Amino acid sequence: MTRPAIVLVSLLALQGAPLAAQERLDRTVPPTPGPAPAIRVPTWTRTTLANGAELVVTEKHDLPLVAVSINFVGGAYNFEPADKLGVAPFTAQMLSEGTTSKTADQLSEAQQMLGTQISTGVIGEGGSIGFTALKDKFEPALALVADMLVNSTFPAPALDRIRGRTLVQLQQAKDQPNAIASNVFAKVVYGTTHPYGRVMNETTVQAITRDDIVAFHAAYYRPGRAVISVTGDVQPAAVKAAVEKALAGWPAGGSRPSWQYAAAPSPQVTTIYLVDKPNAAQSVFAIGLPGPARDTPDFYVIQVMNNLLGGLFQSRLNHNIREVKGYSYGVSSNFAFGRGPGAFRAGGGIVTAKTDSALIEFMKEFRGAAGDVPFTDDEITQGKESLIQSLPRRFSSVNGIGSSVSSIFTQDLPHSFYQDYPANINAVTRDDLVRVARKYVDLRHLNIVIVGDRAVVEPLLQATGIAPIVRLDLEGRPVPIP
Amino acid sequence: MRHRLLTTTAALAAAMAFPAPAPAQRPSNAGNAINIPFERYTLPNGLTVIVSVDRTIPQAAVDVWYHVGSKNEASGRTGFAHMFEHVMFTGSGHVPYGMHDRLTEGVGGNNNGSTSNDRTNYFENVPANYVESALWLESDRMGFLLDQLDEAKFVAQRDIVQNERRQGIDNQPYGRAFEILTAATLPESHPYSWPVVGYMADLQRATVEDVKQFFRLYYAPSNATLAIVGDFDPARAKQWVARYFGDLPRGAPITRPAVPPVMLPSEQRLVFEDRVQVPRVYLAWPGAGDDSDDTPALDFLAQILSGPRTARLTKALVYDQQSAASVSAFNDTNERFGSFLIFITPRPGHPLTELEASADSIIERLKRDGPTPDELQRAAAGLEFSFVSALESNLGRAEMLLSGSVFHGDPAQYRTRFAQLRGVTAADVKRVANSYLGPGRVVLSIVPLGEADQASRPDQSRTVSVSPDGGHYIMEGK
Numbered sequence A: 001m002t003r004p005a006i007v008l009v010s011l012l013a014l015q016g017a018p019l020a021a022q023e024r025l026d027r028t029v030p031p032t033p034g035p036a037p038a039i040r041v042p043t044w045t046r047t048t049l050a051n052g053a054e055l056v057v058t059e060k061h062d063l064p065l066v067a068v069s070i071n072f073v074g075g076a077y078n079f080e081p082a083d084k085l086g087v088a089p090f091t092a093q094m095l096s097e098g099t100t101s102k103t104a105d106q107l108s109e110a111q112q113m114l115g116t117q118i119s120t121g122v123i124g125e126g127g128s129i130g131f132t133a134l135k136d137k138f139e140p141a142l143a144l145v146a147d148m149l150v151n152s153t154f155p156a157p158a159l160d161r162i163r164g165r166t167l168v169q170l171q172q173a174k175d176q177p178n179a180i181a182s183n184v185f186a187k188v189v190y191g192t193t194h195p196y197g198r199v200m201n202e203t204t205v206q207a208i209t210r211d212d213i214v215a216f217h218a219a220y221y222r223p224g225r226a227v228i229s230v231t232g233d234v235q236p237a238a239v240k241a242a243v244e245k246a247l248a249g250w251p252a253g254g255s256r257p258s259w260q261y262a263a264a265p266s267p268q269v270t271t272i273y274l275v276d277k278p279n280a281a282q283s284v285f286a287i288g289l290p291g292p293a294r295d296t297p298d299f300y301v302i303q304v305m306n307n308l309l310g311g312l313f314q315s316r317l318n319h320n321i322r323e324v325k326g327y328s329y330g331v332s333s334n335f336a337f338g339r340g341p342g343a344f345r346a347g348g349g350i351v352t353a354k355t356d357s358a359l360i361e362f363m364k365e366f367r368g369a370a371g372d373v374p375f376t377d378d379e380i381t382q383g384k385e386s387l388i389q390s391l392p393r394r395f396s397s398v399n400g401i402g403s404s405v406s407s408i409f410t411q412d413l414p415h416s417f418y419q420d421y422p423a424n425i426n427a428v429t430r431d432d433l434v435r436v437a438r439k440y441v442d443l444r445h446l447n448i449v450i451v452g453d454r455a456v457v458e459p460l461l462q463a464t465g466i467a468p469i470v471r472l473d474l475e476g477r478p479v480p481i482p
Numbered sequence B: 001m002r003h004r005l006l007t008t009t010a011a012l013a014a015a016m017a018f019p020a021p022a023p024a025q026r027p028s029n030a031g032n033a034i035n036i037p038f039e040r041y042t043l044p045n046g047l048t049v050i051v052s053v054d055r056t057i058p059q060a061a062v063d064v065w066y067h068v069g070s071k072n073e074a075s076g077r078t079g080f081a082h083m084f085e086h087v088m089f090t091g092s093g094h095v096p097y098g099m100h101d102r103l104t105e106g107v108g109g110n111n112n113g114s115t116s117n118d119r120t121n122y123f124e125n126v127p128a129n130y131v132e133s134a135l136w137l138e139s140d141r142m143g144f145l146l147d148q149l150d151e152a153k154f155v156a157q158r159d160i161v162q163n164e165r166r167q168g169i170d171n172q173p174y175g176r177a178f179e180i181l182t183a184a185t186l187p188e189s190h191p192y193s194w195p196v197v198g199y200m201a202d203l204q205r206a207t208v209e210d211v212k213q214f215f216r217l218y219y220a221p222s223n224a225t226l227a228i229v230g231d232f233d234p235a236r237a238k239q240w241v242a243r244y245f246g247d248l249p250r251g252a253p254i255t256r257p258a259v260p261p262v263m264l265p266s267e268q269r270l271v272f273e274d275r276v277q278v279p280r281v282y283l284a285w286p287g288a289g290d291d292s293d294d295t296p297a298l299d300f301l302a303q304i305l306s307g308p309r310t311a312r313l314t315k316a317l318v319y320d321q322q323s324a325a326s327v328s329a330f331n332d333t334n335e336r337f338g339s340f341l342i343f344i345t346p347r348p349g350h351p352l353t354e355l356e357a358s359a360d361s362i363i364e365r366l367k368r369d370g371p372t373p374d375e376l377q378r379a380a381a382g383l384e385f386s387f388v389s390a391l392e393s394n395l396g397r398a399e400m401l402l403s404g405s406v407f408h409g410d411p412a413q414y415r416t417r418f419a420q421l422r423g424v425t426a427a428d429v430k431r432v433a434n435s436y437l438g439p440g441r442v443v444l445s446i447v448p449l450g451e452a453d454q455a456s457r458p459d460q461s462r463t464v465s466v467s468p469d470g471g472h473y474i475m476e477g478k
Helices: A003-015 A089-092 A104-114 A135-151 A156-173 A178-188 A201-207 A210-220 A236-246 A299-311 A318-325 A352-372 A377-388 A398-410 A417-426 A429-439 A456-462 B008-017 B080-087 B127-147 B149-170 B177-185 B200-205 B208-218 B234-243 B295-305 B312-320 B351-370 B374-388 B395-407 B413-423 B426-436
Strands: A044-048 A056-061 A065-073 A118-122 A126-135 A226-232 A271-276 A284-289 A328-335 A342-350 A448-453 A469-472 B039-042 B048-053 B058-068 B110-114 B120-127 B224-230 B268-274 B280-286 B324-333 B338-346 B441-449 B462-466 B472-473
Touching: A056 A236, A056 A398, A065 A398, A065 B110, A089 A118, A089 A126, A089 A156, A089 A210, A104 A135, A104 B374, A118 B441, A126 A135, A126 A398, A126 B374, A135 A156, A135 A236, A156 A178, A156 A201, A156 A210, A156 B312, A156 B324, A156 B338, A178 A271, A178 A342, A178 A448, A226 A236, A236 B338, A271 A456, A284 A352, A284 B149, A299 A318, A299 A328, A299 A342, A299 A352, A299 A377, A299 A417, A299 A429, A318 A328, A318 A342, A318 A352, A318 B149, A328 A352, A328 B149, A342 A352, A342 B149, A352 A429, A352 A448, A352 A456, A377 A417, A417 B280, A448 A456, A456 A469, A456 B324, B048 B234, B048 B395, B058 B127, B058 B395, B080 B110, B080 B149, B080 B208, B110 B224, B120 B127, B120 B395, B127 B208, B127 B224, B127 B234, B149 B200, B149 B208, B177 B268, B177 B280, B177 B441, B177 B472, B224 B234, B224 B395, B280 B351, B295 B312, B295 B324, B295 B338, B295 B351, B295 B374, B295 B413, B312 B324, B312 B338, B312 B351, B338 B351, B351 B426, B374 B395, B374 B413, B374 B426, B395 B413
Parallel strands: A056 A226, A271 A448, A271 A469, B048 B224, B268 B441, B268 B462
Antiparallel strands: A044 A056, A065 A126, A065 A226, A118 A126, A284 A342, A284 A448, A328 A342, B039 B048, B058 B120, B058 B224, B110 B120, B280 B338, B280 B441, B324 B338, B462 B472
């Protein structure tokens, strides 16, 4: 079938040949690349403000842009009461609801007129408030940030509106198979006592009062745990003067959290947790277990191993399950790498009829990474180069540079982290890869969450004999088997 | 897309499912800031080439646009352009399967492709020393794709595309909304009436022979534009382009599909039952294409209606009345057709009928009075800033130059569009609000299974269902 096509194209190609007048082109030989470009890491200046906040300024002068982010070390896991989950993101949203001198609408219009939008957020282990703007709007926009940070009034009606909208979003999430899988995965892996297993729900959202918001704000938004990054077409000395002036009303105080987490629950024998989604076209998989913290000495080895197992497009998992088998539009794996035992998690959406076959392949690839099918030299080279030579893309935008540089200070990394990164990645050996795969992708203790059409997939999964099946509801509670 | 779920329609659906706060920024001196130095030339075989040097990071983007998309398909054979995009990643005459990823992500770069109604793109972001490799890869699949194609490879990609559809549309709450709106807005023969990802039954029908024909027709240098943007030596890059692309044969002339103007004579009201717990109402009007001078004013209109808390619909429905959890207005523009869309998610206790009426009264007031000068200035800020921020990445600059070149014959068309944006007046916005947001529209309610009475004005809404083979939508009484 293909031959006539070959003849046609080749003949036409010959007719066009005069264009390639130089030497004869052998298309079967890939071009030889020149030497790899040197990694250029941005340099920054770092100072401490009068109120104790750290300030990191990185210059980038090709466009008249500036990115500003006040980052906080610690987040919901450290500061949110367990029965009031949602206080952290609610407080972040309430910073836009008005200050002692401006209504919420006035704040919003001022940002729009300055050509910027101030974004706020608090997640598990960090938070931020910041903006990107043309450089000549830097100071007035920063003044708005300072006003929101220090003078917010937290009007009660705004809290009720945010609560009402959040309740609708929580209800919509129950229709969303990926959201269900994430929610149930967190609960089965970490239980309900570890902060990593806590998920905001209707009850905790209903319990939040204005007093809780005021208390969270007072405890959390303190310069003693802040890393302020300013990146772009600016001069460090002028930035420092502007930031000191803007934040003069922000009193000193606060410190970084101690990061004393409770231990993750003791590992459970590998189990399939099945959540029913009748008539679902796909089964969403989330397979994993608690992993190491970001400060593990295995960090670089795990990065390479995960890249090869489920990070790259041509990783073992995606190559097999998507490209060869065609069971999915894409599967992947990652390590969360928090301050505590962040999860290893693999998964993706699998066509319902192949739920069993796909699980068999996931298990096969996990065993392969652990030594059954050792990574080849070429795989390892790719796993390393893809990490090292992709660094420059982090440094192409003011926001990318700002978050890359500030993460050194929020995560307590060595200042030479990016300079040392290539050598640290290159030091990884094949034995290291096998060791971390065995250690962190522990086949005896996997939590296999599958959200799909139970009537179809349960008998299929049972027949694989891979693990016992426990039925859970959308909230991760056991469903009694009738 | 090959790697992530992003056909144009799906991307829009995703954006609408989780509306992000719209950035609104205003560069005062942006007119000076926006400049992309480039050079454009054409090879004798018709390949248009754009080179633009920027040494901010030691990487470059190689980006090829083929002027073909889903509007070049036919009813009953939908989804083909996008499925073809997948086949382009299965290897070609001199490039075995896997080599493409080996020489991009395997060396620190990445690659992807995407298909819209109008064009298909393929790109590589690579370290500076792999630009020649990327050109070799792109030239080989432009010239020699069919040499390596076989039935098994094709069937595997067809399965993957069907999974892409399941993941992005069929398994997503509200996932079918935009397909239904488009199908209801346009007659079945209209080239913009079917989804880019295609209907499931049509996907199953595609054959290897279709792939070959499609390739020969559309994947010639004379239907392609190549951009190289980033850190490279332009003289050497031009030599490489001549070397790898110069001997590929020119293609036959292409007949572009006729795109008849669209006028909905009256309102069409529809209800679709879906696996959702919260209902939603969608309003859709035929809009303007990228070829229309009205597009900038329609972009302003969308900015003035939703986004920041002071936008008209957002302020009224989400903040003042608190009847909606969210509201979004979009001006969706394709090469020669567009849609203006609004969707509203209610708060409990507020029927869709009430929300639709509230939205209509807000729109009527805007049509009567036009926007205020402040509103205009604020809206301009957001639209202008998107130009500046798009200049930060090699790929962003490449896409800007390519869309101007392919759709308008001028890579610097972004400057024209930017000048148009700065020139939009309150009268322009008022005029387009009146001429586009008229009575001829589609109102679609998506409601929980078995609860058609939750629709907006349920007694006047016709039921939509999916045909048994997944091939199209059945609209009761149409």
